[in-house]
Amino acid sequence: MNEFHGQAVSWSIKDGVIELALRREPCNEIGSQSLAELERFTDALPELEQSASSIILYSDLRCGFCAGADLRELHRRSQEMAKTDAVSGVRQFLERTHHVMNTLDASPLTTVAAVHGIVFGGGLELALVCDIIIADKTARFCFPELRLGLIPGFGGIPRLRRDLGNAVVRDLLLTGRGFNATKAQQIGLVSQVVGEGEALRVARSTAEQIGKFDRQTSAAAKKFLKPLPHDQLRREIDIFCDLFTRPAVEAGLKKFVESTDTQPYLP
Amino acid sequence: MSATQQETLDEVLNLAAAQFKVPRESLAPDDDFFKKLGIDSLQALSLLTRLEHHFNIELPDYEMQGVSDFKTLAQRIQTRL
Numbered sequence: 001m002n003e004f005h006g007q008a009v010s011w012s013i014k015d016g017v018i019e020l021a022l023r024r025e026p027c028n029e030i031g032s033q034s035l036a037e038l039e040r041f042t043d044a045l046p047e048l049e050q051s052a053s054s055i056i057l058y059s060d061l062r063c064g065f066c067a068g069a070d071l072r073e074l075h076r077r078s079q080e081m082a083k084t085d086a087v088s089g090v091r092q093f094l095e096r097t098h099h100v101m102n103t104l105d106a107s108p109l110t111t112v113a114a115v116h117g118i119v120f121g122g123g124l125e126l127a128l129v130c131d132i133i134i135a136d137k138t139a140r141f142c143f144p145e146l147r148l149g150l151i152p153g154f155g156g157i158p159r160l161r162r163d164l165g166n167a168v169v170r171d172l173l174l175t176g177r178g179f180n181a182t183k184a185q186q187i188g189l190v191s192q193v194v195g196e197g198e199a200l201r202v203a204r205s206t207a208e209q210i211g212k213f214d215r216q217t218s219a220a221a222k223k224f225l226k227p228l229p230h231d232q233l234r235r236e237i238d239i240f241c242d243l244f245t246r247p248a249v250e251a252g253l254k255k256f257v258e259s260t261d262t263q264p265y266l267p
Numbered sequence: 268m269s270a271t272q273q274e275t276l277d278e279v280l281n282l283a284a285a286q287f288k289v290p291r292e293s294l295a296p297d298d299d300f301f302k303k304l305g306i307d308s309l310q311a312l313s314l315l316t317r318l319e320h321h322f323n324i325e326l327p328d329y330e331m332q333g334v335s336d337f338k339t340l341a342q343r344i345q346t347r348l
Contacts, residue, residue, distance in 0.1 A: 027309065063309055064309070067309070117309075117313060118309055118312070137316070137317075137320055138313055138316060138317070139316070140312050140313070140315075140316045142328070175327070175329065176328075176329070177327040177329060178312065178315075178327070178328040179325065180316045180319050180320065180325075182319075182320065183325060
């Protein structure tokens with residue numbers, strides 16, 4: 001399928017570049033609909049890869065790239081189930097999400113995330129699977145999971161540890177603080193910082209450059225540079241599910257979902 | 268308030284007015300920027316990001332917790348300059 005327009009994502013391929021756009025209001029929260037459509041994309045990838053050299057991920061929405069997991073859906077579903085069923089459901093959701101993330105991470109194509117605005121939690125984890133992150137100056141990155149009593153569950157810690165120094169990872173995770181594109185570039189997370197509204201244009205220009213190289217060579221270089229941290233990714237799911245049973249998580253989710261605070265996203 | 272603090276406050280008000288397209292003269296130091304600008308927390312974070320770039324500082328989000336008026340916001344920025 002060379003083109004798809006879903007409720008949460010759309011994709012198309014042109015001149016050897018696959019563009020995957022996130023488009024679910026309000027800020028591309030990743031819930032069951034988004035996951036199902038991302039799975040559809042990764043299912044279509046083997047065929048798409050035959051005629052492409054790169055993938056660009058970006059958001060069609062003004063608010064930003066992605067605000068992370070759909071906490072409202074997570075809370076609603078966990079309320080509808082017995083605790084053991086809820087944990088089982090969360091584990092299944094994480095397994096499926098990891099499969100999507102790992103497929104993108106290990107794709108033989110070069111992947112470029114063009115990000116702006118909010119890049120939080122699962123949204124940052126989605127950007128982290130990409131080989132190159134290009135951020136415009138409005139981008140703000142954050143791992144706010146600890147305030148919910150959880151750790152990032154979409155592969156964030158293993159990928160951050162793979163790509164960045166452990167001290168930086170501890171700071172970002174244990175304080176939950178947000179940081180801007182300049183800081184993200186300083187710590188090595190983002191490779192290019194561009195002006196407001198320019199990330200997608202620069203990503204397309206980057207993809208054009210990538211397309212000049214032999215595909216097999218690029219794929220071999222990527223495989224050598226960027227091994228998947230399989231054991232840590234498995235461990236992450238276990239830790240997340242263990243933590244999910246604690247009352248603090250239910251309280252944290254409830255507080256977030258029912259909050260009338262004007263600052264629920266300020267960790 | 269020293270001249271520098273006043274300048275910081277003026278720049279914060281100018282940037283907020285420009286970003287959210289409201290007349291500069293409609294904003295006052297003690298205004299609650301959430302109410303006055305009609306913004307949510309995600310939009311407040313976008314303002315924070317813009318201010319960080321403008322002043323070339325880092326302002327951790329947790330230092331913004333509970334801050335809702337321009338004057339206090341400018342004071343927090345001032346401590347990082």
